[in-house]
Amino acid sequence: MNDEVLERHGLTREEYDRIVRALGREPSETEIGIFSVMWSEHCSYKSSRVHLKKLPTRGPRVLQGPGENAGAVDIGDGLAAVFKIESHNHPSFIEPYQGAATGVGGIIRDIFTMGARPIALLNALRFGPLDGPDGVRTRRIMDGVVRGIGGYGNSIGIATVGGEVAFDEPYAGNPLVNVLCLGVAPANALVKGTASGIGNPVYYVGAKTGRDGIHGATMASAEFDDRSAEKRPAVQVGDPFMEKLLLEACLELMQTDALIGVQDMGAAGLTCSTCEMGARGGAGVEIDVMHVPQRETGMTPYEIMLSESQERMLLVVKKGREAEVERIFEKWDLHASRIGEVTADGLLRVKDRGRVVAEIPNRALVDEAPVYNRPVKRPAYLDEVRALDVASLTIGRPAADFRRLLASPTIASKAWVYRQYDTMVRTNTIAAAGLTAGVVRIKGTERALAISTDGNGRYCYLDPRRGAMLALAEAARNVACAGAVPIGATNCLNFGNPERPEIMWQFVEAVEGLAEACRALDIPITGGNVSLYNETDGRAIYPTPVIGVVGLIEHASRTLTRAFAADGSSIILLGEGTGELGGSEYLKLVHNRVRGECPSIDLARERALQALLARAAADGLLLSAHDCSDGGVAVALAECCFDTGGLGAVVDLTPELSASHENLVSAATLFGESASRVVVSSRVGDEPRVLELAATRGVPARVIGRTGGTRLRVGVAGAVAIDCAVAEAEQIWSGALEMFFRRTAA
Amino acid sequence: MKFAVVVFPGSNCDDDSYHAAKHVLGQEAEFIWHKETSLKGADVVILPGGFAHGDYLRTGAIARFSPIMGAVAEFAKRGGPVLGICNGFQILLEAGFLPGAMLRNRDLKFHCEHVIVRVEQTETPFTLRAAKGQRLRIPIAHGEGNYFAPADVVQQLESSGRVVFRYCDERGDVTERANPNGAVNGIAGICNEARNVVGLMPHPERACEGALGSADGLILFESAVAAMAQEGVMRTA
Numbered sequence: 001m002n003d004e005v006l007e008r009h010g011l012t013r014e015e016y017d018r019i020v021r022a023l024g025r026e027p028s029e030t031e032i033g034i035f036s037v038m039w040s041e042h043c044s045y046k047s048s049r050v051h052l053k054k055l056p057t058r059g060p061r062v063l064q065g066p067g068e069n070a071g072a073v074d075i076g077d078g079l080a081a082v083f084k085i086e087s088h089n090h091p092s093f094i095e096p097y098q099g100a101a102t103g104v105g106g107i108i109r110d111i112f113t114m115g116a117r118p119i120a121l122l123n124a125l126r127f128g129p130l131d132g133p134d135g136v137r138t139r140r141i142m143d144g145v146v147r148g149i150g151g152y153g154n155s156i157g158i159a160t161v162g163g164e165v166a167f168d169e170p171y172a173g174n175p176l177v178n179v180l181c182l183g184v185a186p187a188n189a190l191v192k193g194t195a196s197g198i199g200n201p202v203y204y205v206g207a208k209t210g211r212d213g214i215h216g217a218t219m220a221s222a223e224f225d226d227r228s229a230e231k232r233p234a235v236q237v238g239d240p241f242m243e244k245l246l247l248e249a250c251l252e253l254m255q256t257d258a259l260i261g262v263q264d265m266g267a268a269g270l271t272c273s274t275c276e277m278g279a280r281g282g283a284g285v286e287i288d289v290m291h292v293p294q295r296e297t298g299m300t301p302y303e304i305m306l307s308e309s310q311e312r313m314l315l316v317v318k319k320g321r322e323a324e325v326e327r328i329f330e331k332w333d334l335h336a337s338r339i340g341e342v343t344a345d346g347l348l349r350v351k352d353r354g355r356v357v358a359e360i361p362n363r364a365l366v367d368e369a370p371v372y373n374r375p376v377k378r379p380a381y382l383d384e385v386r387a388l389d390v391a392s393l394t395i396g397r398p399a400a401d402f403r404r405l406l407a408s409p410t411i412a413s414k415a416w417v418y419r420q421y422d423t424m425v426r427t428n429t430i431a432a433a434g435l436t437a438g439v440v441r442i443k444g445t446e447r448a449l450a451i452s453t454d455g456n457g458r459y460c461y462l463d464p465r466r467g468a469m470l471a472l473a474e475a476a477r478n479v480a481c482a483g484a485v486p487i488g489a490t491n492c493l494n495f496g497n498p499e500r501p502e503i504m505w506q507f508v509e510a511v512e513g514l515a516e517a518c519r520a521l522d523i524p525i526t527g528g529n530v531s532l533y534n535e536t537d538g539r540a541i542y543p544t545p546v547i548g549v550v551g552l553i554e555h556a557s558r559t560l561t562r563a564f565a566a567d568g569s570s571i572i573l574l575g576e577g578t579g580e581l582g583g584s585e586y587l588k589l590v591h592n593r594v595r596g597e598c599p600s601i602d603l604a605r606e607r608a609l610q611a612l613l614a615r616a617a618a619d620g621l622l623l624s625a626h627d628c629s630d631g632g633v634a635v636a637l638a639e640c641c642f643d644t645g646g647l648g649a650v651v652d653l654t655p656e657l658s659a660s661h662e663n664l665v666s667a668a669t670l671f672g673e674s675a676s677r678v679v680v681s682s683r684v685g686d687e688p689r690v691l692e693l694a695a696t697r698g699v700p701a702r703v704i705g706r707t708g709g710t711r712l713r714v715g716v717a718g719a720v721a722i723d724c725a726v727a728e729a730e731q732i733w734s735g736a737l738e739m740f741f742r743r744t745a746a
Numbered sequence: 747m748k749f750a751v752v753v754f755p756g757s758n759c760d761d762d763s764y765h766a767a768k769h770v771l772g773q774e775a776e777f778i779w780h781k782e783t784s785l786k787g788a789d790v791v792i793l794p795g796g797f798a799h800g801d802y803l804r805t806g807a808i809a810r811f812s813p814i815m816g817a818v819a820e821f822a823k824r825g826g827p828v829l830g831i832c833n834g835f836q837i838l839l840e841a842g843f844l845p846g847a848m849l850r851n852r853d854l855k856f857h858c859e860h861v862i863v864r865v866e867q868t869e870t871p872f873t874l875r876a877a878k879g880q881r882l883r884i885p886i887a888h889g890e891g892n893y894f895a896p897a898d899v900v901q902q903l904e905s906s907g908r909v910v911f912r913y914c915d916e917r918g919d920v921t922e923r924a925n926p927n928g929a930v931n932g933i934a935g936i937c938n939e940a941r942n943v944v945g946l947m948p949h950p951e952r953a954c955e956g957a958l959g960s961a962d963g964l965i966l967f968e969s970a971v972a973a974m975a976q977e978g979v980m981r982t983a
Contacts, residue, residue: 150856157759239800244755244756244797333755418858419859421858422887424885424952425887426762427952427958429958556957
């Protein structure tokens with residue numbers, strides 16, 4: 001086998017030798033293609049696997065941990081929440097609309113193959129700056145991604161209830177599109193991606209196979225360069241209508257007991273679904289590609305096995321139940337093709353009109369894929385960027401900085417984005433996108449699920465370990481702010497090229513930080529996705545773990561949002577700041593610095609805060625709750641005033657720094673991003689009980705002001721720092737993002 | 747009282763209409779698969795939102811060929827109340843129950859948000875419990891809801907009182923700003939000459955419970971129940 005063939009398949013010489021050993025002979029062309037996709041980073045997790053084992057994945061509520069199509073946790077009433085997050089970064093850069101759309105399609109399939117009805121979508125997006133040298137391209141990418149997400153989710157009829165969008169230079173050449181889907185299934189009827197029962201038929205259902213997406217998984221396992229546009233044919237085209245048919249037909253089939261297992265054909269298509277189902281069931285799978293429905297003529301077995309055409313499913317059903325299964329698919333105008341059967345020999349055997357073209361042990365493809373413990377090296381940049389001399393900053397007027405922060409795309413309202421998403425189809429959404437974590441009620445029960453995704457690449461750049469802890473803490477805090485108890489998490493780990501020891505160091509640090517935070521907050525990880533090689537021309541993104549947390553609300557009617565609810569309520573700040581400015585949006589926006597130590601976090605105190613929120617919400621003591629994150633307590637207070645019809649507040653904050661420079665103290669107090677802080681409001685008279693609950697849990701809490709009037713007035717130690725009409729502030733905040741896109745149109 | 751909710755393969759608001767009729771209103775409701783040919787004794791027919799057959803050609807363009815549409819036409823001809831919501835409205839246009847067509851939204855973007863519509867015509871089975879000029883806060887969720895018809899058709903709709911809902915602002919004024927999609931004359935919903943077939947772009951079924959942000963849409967369903975009760979009285983009389 002010559003080097004050119006290996007390079008084309010993204011295989012090393014050592015990996016090739018390993019293939020020869022596994023087979024006991026030289027592989028055929030089809031076989032080398034199959035190995036190349038299954039052993040790609042995307043499918044095999046070869047660089048990350050040793051570290052992912054460090055994540056806690058068990059807990060009393062966990063019904064399904066990592067390893068299946070999605071994770072599942074028990075939510076009572078005999079139901080399970082099934083959820084997972086996945087990236088579609090590379091395809092979205094090359095072809096934004098289809099890349100994002102097929103990302104949505106893929107994660108939805110992962111959820112309904114578990115037997116769950118998908119009820120909510122979220123997406124975490126990262127782009128470069130909307131202005132500046134790459135602004136035009138970035139706006140085009142963002143516009144395409146948003147339309148793609150909407151185009152798919154809106155059509156299939158699953159509400160997009162939340163997520164986040166942030167902007168920073170390192171994402172200009174490598175945007176992030178992470179998509180999370182949440183579904184609900186009967187807890188005792190979760191469906192697995194398993195092939196078992198010798199002689200059971202293997203069915204192929206859905207769209208026909210074309211030449212699109214061949215080697216998509218390999219593409220997602222390489223860096224970008226200026227020739228990336230040539231890879232456009234490796235991006236697939238989505239068909240939400242086909243997926244809707246598959247969704248309904250599969251859920252209908254799952255009502256019967258004719259199904260053994262099912263898996264969608266995502267990355268690595270037919271190859272991955274056949275060998276993974278076989279490996280999970282300890283069985284062999286034999287198929288003949290002549291039975292695979294094909295969109296194009298003259299396709300080779302190699303192409304058929306590696307195609308990533310969308311909206312296709314592989315099913316194993318009970319022998320003797322074929323007619324029943326076929327009838328259900330026919331109802332939905334789908335054709336179920338019997339392409340093979342389960343065998344006893346543990347092999348993936350691919351035939352072409354009866355002639356064997358590939359014969360590989362499933363275990364060799366799945367369980368025995370290479371695992372690398374890649375070298376790590378602490379990056380040299382860290383010492384440089386962690387040093388921050390606040391005294392050297394020229395501090396301006398807080399009132400002006402406040403307005404600038406509200407207009408910062410990362411902080412500004414994302415209404416321009418989520419107005420393009422159907423946020424309420426299926427009539428479960430009780431807290432809409434942009435108000436809080438997404439909250440969906442579970443019809444037929446009293447309960448609701450809150451869900452949030454979070455991750456701050458800037459923090460992780462400064463300190464990947466602590467940044468990952470902060471990501472989990474913030475996602476969990478956001479669902480706690482809705483009144484929920486966090487019960488499970490899913491992670492999408494977006495990093496650069498793992499073959500560079502500095503990147504690998506970031507990865508290992510982040511995973512270990514995440515693991516520590518999961519243990520401390522008692523939130524298991526039930527699944528997720530790793531996206532490596534997020535680099536263009538050698539420049540990596542910020543290390544960006546995005547964490548999705550699902551929380552359970554016992555009484556849906558007690559759900560909280562961020563908006564102040566009534567005139568004359570008491571405003572309480574839970575937690576306390578320490579004047580940290582490192583890694584803050586303020587420091588980046590106003591002083592153009594990404595430096596310093598990212599905020600510290602005390603995980604025990606974080607846990608106490610979250611427990612306090614859930615308890616106070618359940619007891620009906622709170623009227624609103626909102627996490628302090630980008631832009632600090634000042635921006636959080638402003639956001640509490642938004643969407644209230646202009647309700648104002650008068651607040652006075654305790655200074656968080658004892659520095660000499662008066663303006664610096666104000667800036668740190670107002671815009672610092674210390675973790676574990678939440679602005680809540682309560683009826684006058686209830687605040688002593690809130691403070692008492694906080695005291696018993698060791699959470700610092702203080703009444704800082706009262707709602708009322710139409711202006712937001714924030715003082716620091718009695719000196720007014722911000723005094724702004726809510727209507728004016730809200731106009732800045734709600735119009736900022738749209739302005740960038742109006743400019744495009746002009 | 748029995749509501750029939752027609753299910754096309756790409757319907758995605760079928761469950762929501764069913765939920766509103768059955769669980770919020772406490773009426774009987776039944777899904778009718780689009781390949782069926784009978785409405786099974788329904789009193790009210792709902793064509794729900796979604797993207798009936800993928801809508802890759804034109805919204806609602808293929809649904810008119812679904813087998814159930816013959817029965818829906820027959821039912822409408824006999825004066826049975828038919829409500830087309832969003833994609834259901836688009837289907838009513840394509841199938842010729844109602845005049846006009848849908849263009850893409852003025853800004854070429856999908857819009858999902860709460861809007862306010864003014865009730866213009868109360869003499870339909872879906873608005874008889876509303877007051878003329880009453881403002882309803884109901885969400886929209888569509889990319890092609892920019893209602894269009896030739897000037898003479900619009901003129902005829904207006905003069906014969908067949909505009910049922912119009913987008914308006916909080917004070918009830920019909921303004922360009924309050925119009926989310928560019929629809930001619932701010933038209934959000936219309937009815938046929940006999941006034942028993944109503945189509946509208948907003949989703950009343952999504953605004954039937956306070957927990958979802960508004961219960962203003964319930965009045966359409968309550969009106970249908972009241973209309974049937976009246977008719978029942980007439981039938982027995």
